[in-house]
Structures are given as structure tokens and as C-alpha cells.
Amino acid sequence: MADRLLSSRVWAGQAAGRLWVAQERDRPSGPEMADYPRACSRCGVLTAEADFGADRSKKSRHKSHCRACERADYASRKDELQARRDAVREAARQARLKELEVGHREKVAATKREQEAGVRRQKKLLRELGVPDWSPEELAERDEFAQCA
Numbered sequence: 001m002a003d004r005l006l007s008s009r010v011w012a013g014q015a016a017g018r019l020w021v022a023q024e025r026d027r028p029s030g031p032e033m034a035d036y037p038r039a040c041s042r043c044g045v046l047t048a049e050a051d052f053g054a055d056r057s058k059k060s061r062h063k064s065h066c067r068a069c070e071r072a073d074y075a076s077r078k079d080e081l082q083a084r085r086d087a088v089r090e091a092a093r094q095a096r097l098k099e100l101e102v103g104h105r106e107k108v109a110a111t112k113r114e115q116e117a118g119v120r121r122q123k124k125l126l127r128e129l130g131v132p133d134w135s136p137e138e139l140a141e142r143d144e145f146a147q148c149a
């Protein structure tokens, strides 16, 4: 039989209509199959099997507390969970901004280097052409002088 093929350390079971094989360490723990309806471990209300959530790690294949307790649990922690999600999102946003800032600084530095090289090229060209390289102040002074003359 199939059972004989399995070593004693392997445990076979059936869950959700599918046959599955698990190692001994995966054997579900907790109370044996309970009769339903059974009392919820939290609110104590006698509850039908369908109103217990699934938990494959338990022998009963169901959570020990009912879906209503689960919902209440979630509702009470909703704000905390939302805050945690918001914090994760905000951290990701800050990381992205930091990344963008680094990229932007690099771009600005590259543009500055390019502009400085352009100024050097222009000064070199003007020198080669013999055009005086006057500053704007010197040019203004010259124009004033020309008007007076």
C-alpha cells in the first residue's frame, strides 16, 4: 500500500481535496479534529466549521478563533497596519528622492563642466583671432568713452 512506501518520518494527509506528503517536522500541531459547531477560543461563541478560517498547520485544519474574531482583530489593528504600510511607502519615496537628487547633482556638475570648457574654448578662439577679451564692465567703459568722444 501507499502507506508502506512512506517512511515513518513522512506524513501524508489530505487537505482541500489534494493529497499531500509532509516531513515529520511539518506535522500539524494543535487539537485533534473537533466537532462542529465548536466554541471559538477567543469569543467562546459556538461556531460552524465554515466560520473558522483555514489553517493547514493545525490538525483541525482551521484556526482556533472564528472569522468574526479575525475581522474584529483586523479592524482593531487597521490603523496600525495602514500606518506601517504608509511608513514603508514613505521610506521608498524618500529613497527615490535621494536617488533623484544624486542624479540631479551629477547632471548639474556635468553641465557646469561643459559650460566652463565652452568659456575656455571661446577665450582661446578670441585670443587666436586677436579680438580683445573685455569684460562687460570694460565694454561699458569703452562705450561711454566712445560716446564722449
Ligand SMILES: [Zn+2]
Residues within 6 Å of the ligand: 040, 041, 042, 043, 044, 045, 065, 066, 067, 068, 069
Ligand atoms: Zn470568535
